[in-house]
Amino acid sequence: MITESIPQLLADINTACAELDSVRLMEVCGTHTVSLFRSGVKSLLPKQIKLISGPGCPVCVTSQGYLDVACELAGRQDVTICTYGDMVRVPGRSGSLETMRAQGAKVRVVYSPRDAVIFAAENPQRTVVFLAVGFETTTPGTAAAVIEARQKNMKNFFILPGHKLVVPAMMILLQSGEVGIDGFLCPGHVSIVIGADAYRPIVEQFGKGCVVAGFEAADMLQGILLLSRQLAEKRPAVENAYPVAVKSQGNPNALKLINDVFEPADAVWRAMGTLPMSGLKLRDKFRAFDALEHFGLTEGPDVEPPGCRCGEVIQGKVEPKECSLFRKRCTPMSPVGPCMVSSEGTCSAWYKYGG
Numbered sequence: 238m239i240t241e242s243i244p245q246l247l248a249d250i251n252t253a254c255a256e257l258d259s260v261r262l263m264e265v266c267g268t269h270t271v272s273l274f275r276s277g278v279k280s281l282l283p284k285q286i287k288l289i290s291g292p293g294c295p296v297c298v299t300s301q302g303y304l305d306v307a308c309e310l311a312g313r314q315d316v317t318i319c320t321y322g323d324m325v326r327v328p329g330r331s332g333s334l335e336t337m338r339a340q341g342a343k344v345r346v347v348y349s350p351r352d353a354v355i356f357a358a359e360n361p362q363r364t365v366v367f368l369a370v371g372f373e374t375t376t377p378g379t380a381a382a383v384i385e386a387r388q389k390n391m392k393n394f395f396i397l398p399g400h401k402l403v404v405p406a407m408m409i410l411l412q413s414g415e416v417g418i419d420g421f422l423c424p425g426h427v428s429i430v431i432g433a434d435a436y437r438p439i440v441e442q443f444g445k446g447c448v449v450a451g452f453e454a455a456d457m458l459q460g461i462l463l464l465s466r467q468l469a470e471k472r473p474a475v476e477n478a479y480p481v482a483v484k485s486q487g488n489p490n491a492l493k494l495i496n497d498v499f500e501p502a503d504a505v506w507r508a509m510g511t512l513p514m515s516g517l518k519l520r521d522k523f524r525a526f527d528a529l530e531h532f533g534l535t536e537g538p539d540v541e542p543p544g545c546r547c548g549e550v551i552q553g554k555v556e557p558k559e560c561s562l563f564r565k566r567c568t569p570m571s572p573v574g575p576c577m578v579s580s581e582g583t584c585s586a587w588y589k590y591g592g
Contacts, residue, residue, distance in 0.1 A: 246458040251283050253465035260286045261417050262464055263553055265407060266424030267294035267581025268452055274590035276454040286461065289416065289553035292406050292506065293424060295371040296323045296579040297551050300505040302536035303370075303399050304329045308337060310366050310397070310528065317343040317360070319353035320368040323579045328572060330540065350375075350382035350396075357386070357394040366528045370399040373430040376517065377491040380498035383519070383526050395528040398518055401504060403427050404435055405515035411443045416553045420446040420464040422457065425479045430495075432487025433477040446473040449483050498523055505539055507575070508548020547574035550583050557587040564588065 241249070254260060264270055270290045273279050279288060292298050308329050311318045318334060325334045325346060338344040343363070347353050350367055357365035369379045379396060386394040403424065410416060423436055428449045436447035446467040450460030459478045467473055477483055495517070504516020519527050529535065541548055545567070546560040557563045557576070567573040569588060576584035 241455070241459070243455055243458060246455060246462055247281055250286070250458065250462050250465055253462060253469050254283050254285045257285050257465070257468060260465060260468055261289055261419045262286065262422055262461065263289045263291045263410075263416075263418045263420075264422040265291040265293040265403060266422075266427070267297070267579065267583070268426070269293070269422055269424065269450070269457065270583050271581060271586045272452045272454075273457060274586045276457070278454050278457055282461070286465070288422075289418065290550065290583040291410070291421075291553055292509070292551040293372075293403070294551065294576070294579050294581040294583070295375070295401065296327060297547060297575045297582050298401055298406075298506045298509070299324070299327075299370050299399055299575070300507050300536065300539040301329065301541070302505060302539050303397070305331070305537050306529070306534055307366075307368055307397060308332065308334060309534065310532065311337045311342040311344055313364075315362075316364045316366060317345060317356070318366055318368065319345045319347045319356060321348075321370070322346045323581075324368055324370065326572065326578045327575045328542065328578075350379045351385070354382045354385055354391070354394055357391060358389065361393055364393050364395070367394070367396045368399065369396040372401055372403050372424075372427050373495065374426045376400045376499065377430065377494045380494040383498050383523050384494075386526060387523065395526050395531050396519075397528045398516075400499070400517045401506065402501065402515050402517065403431070404438065405512060406506065406509075407436075407439055408442070409509075409512050409515070410552060411439070411445065418445060418553070419468055420448070420473070422460045422464065423447050423449045425449060425451045425456075425482060428477075428479065428483045428487070430488050430491045432485055433475055433483055434485045435487065436475050440473050440475055444473050446476075448476045449479050451479045451482070505536065507539060507551065508541055509552060510539075542573050545574040547576040547584065550576050557584040560584075
């Protein structure tokens with residue numbers, strides 16, 4: 238539990254940074270990005286600290302090829318696509334799921350994978366495909382839905398696998414060396430599942446500190462304070478500033494669900510290419526629920542819309558204001574890339590709350 242007041246936390250951060258020339262911290266999570274803007278935390282930090290947005294928005298990192306397959310399936314007469322709401326408005330090469338729905342495609346917004354299972358059970362004449370995107374936070378729900386569908390011997394329920402793993406992406410960003418990162422503010426909700434210890438390879442292999450933080454202003458300031466002290470004292474470490482929800486080993490039941498249904502696999506991330514062992518595929522005994530295999534489809538190339546720099550934004554290479562489309566052609570009402578669509582997108586946060 239955080240007992241310091243926000244003014245005291247800010248004073249402590251200033252003290253910790255007094256001897257540091259610059260501090261570049263990446264908030265991996267899209268929810269952190271939005272919360273940092275909305276709470277005003279970014280504007281209160283000392284000038285030495287620069288916060289960089291990372292690839293923590295599930296919609297933003299989903300490749301164009303995945304979306305194209307989803308749109309192709311939506312165009313089939315007997316298929317109903319079930320998806321989380323943010324995916325509906327992401328522009329694809331042939332339009333979005335939203336535009337396809339306006340033209341008669343069956344696209345349903347659901348709040349959980351089980352909603353899709355229930356819909357499939359109630360509509361056996363339709364083939365239901367759930368768009369399984371998201372990080373470890375949402376993966377256990379998908380795994381549970383697949384297990385339920387198998388137990389019920391359902392023949393009309395499938396998933397389009399698109400889940401991603403956070404830690405491999407963080408490590409690949411560091412390996413590339415293209416973005417200077419001094420430490421990571423790690424996502425609270427993902428860490429509830431994977432545990433704080435999951436970030437130890439980043440400290441051990443790259444010497445970069447990792448602090449798990451919650452999403453209130455005081456939570457995030459506490460995380461920034463701990464990272465600042467690590468840098469000042471030259472002692473990178475994994476620290477958990479969210480112990481009320483996050484344990485060292487994570488949630489063993491959720492991890493077992495994931496491991497029972499999925500196995501690590503190479504995955505395509507928007508504008509980042511194919512990252513080794515950064516995604517999940519269905520294990521052999523559940524492969525019958527893979528929509529790609531059932532329909533005999535393959536994901537096409539990952540192509541960015543002309544002029545869109547969303548791929549660079551999610552890697553921390555540029556800020557939204559450096560994109561020539563930002564606030565001009567690309568707005569929340571007329572988005573060009575997913576970073577402006579998603580409620581966790583960096584471009585959306587910059588647009589709503591200012592840079």
